[in-house]
Amino acid sequence: MAWIVLVVSGLLETAWAAALNASQGFTRFWPSVTFVGTLVLSMAGLAYALRTIPLGTGYAVWVSIGVVGTALIGVFFLGEGFSLPKALCLIAIVAGVVGLKVLS
Template identity: 65%
Template sequence: MAWLALVISGLLETVWAIALDRSAGFSRWQPSLVFLVAALLSVLGLSYALREIPLGTGYAVWVGIGAVGTALVGMLALHESASLPRIACLFLVVAGVVGLKIFH
């Protein structure tokens, strides 16, 4: 259950990062509200997961999911560069997160 909470929390990190960008410096209330709710739920889920998962592993997985998810949304939906080197770097992040899980 802790790993499920951690994955969902990582996905919520992607949600709040996108909402933060869309809030235009908190000048738009809807994305600002999405940011606040997603950030709170993301941190609460991380807190729950860290009851069973070591801090270093849990935090790295949480950040990794959020970073890769946010970068993918940027590339796929926001027309950010999807160059081969950027994609290769995302694979390295995923490999690192998988490695932390395997050697946990």
């Protein structure tokens, strides 16, 4: 159960990062509200998951989901560039997360 909560919390991290961008420096109301709500839920889920998952592993997985998810949102929805080096770096992050999951 903790791993499921951790993955959902990582996805919520992606959501709050996207909402933060959409808030344009907290000048837009609904994206700002979405940011706060998803941030609180993401942190609460991370805290719950870390009750049973080791800190280093849990935090690394959570951040990695957020990093990869946010990068993909940037590429597919915000017009950010995508290149082979960027793809290789994202693959390395995913490989590291899989390795941490297997070892814990």
